[in-house]
Amino acid sequence: MNLFDLFTPHKKTWLYKVNPAVKFVLFFALFMIVFFNQHYQFTMNIMIMSALLLFLFSGYRLKRLLLFSIPIVISIFSTAVTMILFGKGETIWWQWGIIKISEESFYKGLLLGFKSASFGFLGLVFLLTSRPVMLFYALMQQLKLPAKFAYSFMAALRLVPIIIDELQARSNAFKVRGVTFSKGIKGIFERLRLYMLPIFAQSIRRAQRLAIAMEAKRFQIGADRTYYYPTTYQPIDGVFALLLISLSLGAYFLS
Amino acid sequence: METVNDQQEQHSNTIGVTNLRLKFPGERSLLFKDLSFEAKDSEKVLFLGPSGCGKSTLLQVLSGLIPNSIEVPTRQDTIQLPKSYGFVFQDPDTQFCMPYVDEELAFVLENLQVPREQMDERMDDVLKRVGLDVPPHSRIDDLSQGMKQRLALASVLLLDPDVIFLDEPSALLDPEGTDQIWDSVKEVSEDKTVIIVEHKIDHIADWVDRVILFDDSGHIIADETPEVIFEQYQSEITEYGIWHPNVWEHYTASESFKAMMKNRQSSTVDLVKDTDRIVHLQQFKGFYGKKEKIHVEEASIYPNSWLTIIGDNGAGKSTLLLALMRLIQASGNYTIHGKAVSLDKKDKTPPKELSFVFQNPELQFIENTVKDEVAFSLQIQGLSTKKVEEEAEHLLNAFRLYVDHEHHPYQLSIGQKRRLSVATAFAHHSDILLLDEPTFGQDAKSTYEMLEQLEELRQQGTTIVMVTHDMNIVEHFATDVWTVQQGKLLNGKDTPDEKCETKVGTHHESI
Numbered sequence: 012m013n014l015f016d017l018f019t020p021h022k023k024t025w026l027y028k029v030n031p032a033v034k035f036v037l038f039f040a041l042f043m044i045v046f047f048n049q050h051y052q053f054t055m056n057i058m059i060m061s062a063l064l065l066f067l068f069s070g071y072r073l074k075r076l077l078l079f080s081i082p083i084v085i086s087i088f089s090t091a092v093t094m095i096l097f098g099k100g101e102t103i104w105w106q107w108g109i110i111k112i113s114e115e116s117f118y119k120g121l122l123l124g125f126k127s128a129s130f131g132f133l134g135l136v137f138l139l140t141s142r143p144v145m146l147f148y149a150l151m152q153q154l155k156l157p158a159k160f161a162y163s164f165m166a167a168l169r170l171v172p173i174i175i176d177e178l179q180a181r182s183n184a185f186k187v188r189g190v191t192f193s194k195g196i197k198g199i200f201e202r203l204r205l206y207m208l209p210i211f212a213q214s215i216r217r218a219q220r221l222a223i224a225m226e227a228k229r230f231q232i233g234a235d236r237t238y239y240y241p242t243t244y245q246p247i248d249g250v251f252a253l254l255l256i257s258l259s260l261g262a263y264f265l266s
Numbered sequence: 267m268e269t270v271n272d273q274q275e276q277h278s279n280t281i282g283v284t285n286l287r288l289k290f291p292g293e294r295s296l297l298f299k300d301l302s303f304e305a306k307d308s309e310k311v312l313f314l315g316p317s318g319c320g321k322s323t324l325l326q327v328l329s330g331l332i333p334n335s336i337e338v339p340t341r342q343d344t345i346q347l348p349k350s351y352g353f354v355f356q357d358p359d360t361q362f363c364m365p366y367v368d369e370e371l372a373f374v375l376e377n378l379q380v381p382r383e384q385m386d387e388r389m390d391d392v393l394k395r396v397g398l399d400v401p402p403h404s405r406i407d408d409l410s411q412g413m414k415q416r417l418a419l420a421s422v423l424l425l426d427p428d429v430i431f432l433d434e435p436s437a438l439l440d441p442e443g444t445d446q447i448w449d450s451v452k453e454v455s456e457d458k459t460v461i462i463v464e465h466k467i468d469h470i471a472d473w474v475d476r477v478i479l480f481d482d483s484g485h486i487i488a489d490e491t492p493e494v495i496f497e498q499y500q501s502e503i504t505e506y507g508i509w510h511p512n513v514w515e516h517y518t519a520s521e522s523f524k525a526m527m528k529n530r531q532s533s534t535v536d537l538v539k540d541t542d543r544i545v546h547l548q549q550f551k552g553f554y555g556k557k558e559k560i561h562v563e564e565a566s567i568y569p570n571s572w573l574t575i576i577g578d579n580g581a582g583k584s585t586l587l588l589a590l591m592r593l594i595q596a597s598g599n600y601t602i603h604g605k606a607v608s609l610d611k612k613d614k615t616p617p618k619e620l621s622f623v624f625q626n627p628e629l630q631f632i633e634n635t636v637k638d639e640v641a642f643s644l645q646i647q648g649l650s651t652k653k654v655e656e657e658a659e660h661l662l663n664a665f666r667l668y669v670d671h672e673h674h675p676y677q678l679s680i681g682q683k684r685r686l687s688v689a690t691a692f693a694h695h696s697d698i699l700l701l702d703e704p705t706f707g708q709d710a711k712s713t714y715e716m717l718e719q720l721e722e723l724r725q726q727g728t729t730i731v732m733v734t735h736d737m738n739i740v741e742h743f744a745t746d747v748w749t750v751q752q753g754k755l756l757n758g759k760d761t762p763d764e765k766c767e768t769k770v771g772t773h774h775e776s777i
Contacts, residue, residue, distance in 0.1 A: 180624060237379050
């Protein structure tokens with residue numbers, strides 16, 4: 012299975028119809044609220060809300076979603092457990108060596124875990140239900156993102172699969188030539204050096220050629236342009252905004 | 267009054283430059299010194315010359331890309347830029363900034379501020395004109411390289427250009443793709459001026475009106491009709507490595523080729539017996555993930571042979587090489603010198619009897635100097651430092667890498683990079699050298715140099731296995747041919763002799 016298939020949904024739900032710029036702004040606002048909020052129960056409600064959005068409305072099959080959630084679950088546990096076991100606190104529940112669980116560290120750990128879960132789920136909902144091209148079209152039209160940034164991002168995205176192929180070819184070349192790496196940190200640096208150099212060299216050349224090709228197609232910085240995908244505000248954007256705000260308010264009042 | 271206007275009209279479609287001087291920053295000498303060139307309305311002009319003589323740079327000057335997009339200091343007495351131009355570049359993979367065909371075409375239309383309502387119609391129109399018969403919302407990555415170049419041409423047509431510049435548009439294409447792009451160019455450009463830089467000129471040699479011949483130092487040495495050029499400047503064209511229509515004819519009539527073939531005949535070995543075979547495959551399959559991508563019922567590779575693997579794009583030729591090198595998952599029976607090769611999932615060490623040359627040499631370089639690159643392959647065989655030193659020196663000379671051996675491999679020319687990559691693979695002293703299209707994208711001169719080099723290795727006892735699209739190589743160099751079609755090897759069971767019977771052409775080597 013290639014990267015493209017992996018990120019193709021089983022069916023396109025209503026979340027796909029929401030203007031990606033609206034989604035971007037609302038999710039970003041929610042991100043900020045979660046980030047600065049210190050109340051673990053509110054954060055937990057937000058986490059549940061984002062998980063529901065992801066698992067019910069992203070349009071991906073459960074198996075795929077569980078696969079995508081693995082890194083999120085790992086990050087929840089690592090952040091929460093570290094804080095619970097080693098965090099500072101007055102009211103000590105249990106202590107053994109350097110491990111010290113206190114009431115404060117416990118709640119702080121939960122808060123951190125819920126926060127990273129909320130970030131993860133919200134981020135996934137956003138990534139999985141917005142095509143990058145549509146996002147940039149919306150950002151250009153609704154949020155006035157300059158076209159030069161939008162198109163350089165989209166052009167860069169096109170180069171990613173080529174880079175992945177090259178990494179694979181490079182790794183094959185190492186096997187064929189009998190390259191062995193040292194163990195530990197030193198090996199990591201050797202790998203970095205040997206993998207990065209040719210990939211960088213090729214990517215820089217490619218980026219230059221692409222930039223010239225774009226200019227040859229009359230792409231001009233700052234010039235007016237029309238849009239192949241005109242994006243506007245639709246009723247569904249309002250519905251989505253209302254839903255997200257009322258869910259967040261619900262999360263707040265239930266805590 | 268009217269006549270004056272008419273004249274101006276005519277003149278405005280002429281493009282050209284007089285007394286151009288151009289120097290790349292950091293270079294010691296001028297690339298062009300007082301160069302003048304002019305192309306009339308709807309003229310078709312071909313630039314020929316050795317690599318690095320500045321043909322592509324001149325295209326960029328004539329289009330205005332230099333100095334508007336690429337900052338290079340230039341000076342000229344007069345310059346007449348086209349009112350509207352389109353530019354098709356060499357590499358199909360670095361011309362598009364969007365993932366889908368329609369979105370890429372839309373990018374051009376948006377730049378021109380074409381209203382949304384007119385976009386679909388214009389896209390359909392240009393796709394039809396270049397013969398790109400796919401739904402507009404198709405992924406560009408799913409197109410063949412030839413189709414991608416057609417798309418590049420289509421997006422250029424949206425600009426409604428008076429002049430089309432083509433910078434080696436077929437250099438990185440296989441024969442089928444080359445046909446595709448030139449058919450399309452001829453189809454769409456009747457009323458347009460077309461300026462072409464290209465080394466592969468089979469399709470266009472008698473289509474262009476004028477050929478401009480450059481020398482090494484960027485001077486125009488001839489500006490004539492194709493007939494005159496191909497008649498009077500034969501030796502220059504051969505020297506520059508141009509793939510002209512008679513290039514193989516000339517080459518096979520050359521002394522060096524005849525001597526080589528004579529050598530072949532005298533050193534023929536007796537008919538090979540099955541027991542002599544180096545590699546034997548039975549029900550051999552190669553997989554990408556869980557998908558079977560190549561299936562070989564039965565086939566053998568015999569010592570001292572030159573085996574070419576042919577087949578359409580995506581048929582599975584390169585996959586077969588990867589499976590033989592154990593770089594992808596494989597199953598079945600695979601023996602080398604009668605000993606079974608482990609096809610265990612976990613053990614993916616390449617068999618040491620085989621070495622591999624990748625298509626892109628840069629991806630297989632690992633050291634910082636040319637010499638270390640070769641030395642690395644020798645060191646891992648456990649040779650002493652002194653021996654490594656001697657052997658590396660010897661190999662670099664044998665592969666005619668007469669450059670500063672302390673240079674970084676990336677500083678070499680493309681032909682030299684290829685030779686270095688073959689040298690490093692050869693340094694393993696394996697029985698079989700596998701090569702994935704080693705002459706792809708190279709000019710005629712370096713192609714013949716490479717082929718002669720490989721023949722020399724074969725004479726010394728190395729078996730050559732190479733993937734190629736070039737039927738001339740198959741005809742003139744191969745002793746054995748495998749044809750791969752839709753993931754299956756078709757003729758693995760035939761003996762080499764039988765296959766030579768069915769081979770194109772007349773060149774039958776006895777084996």
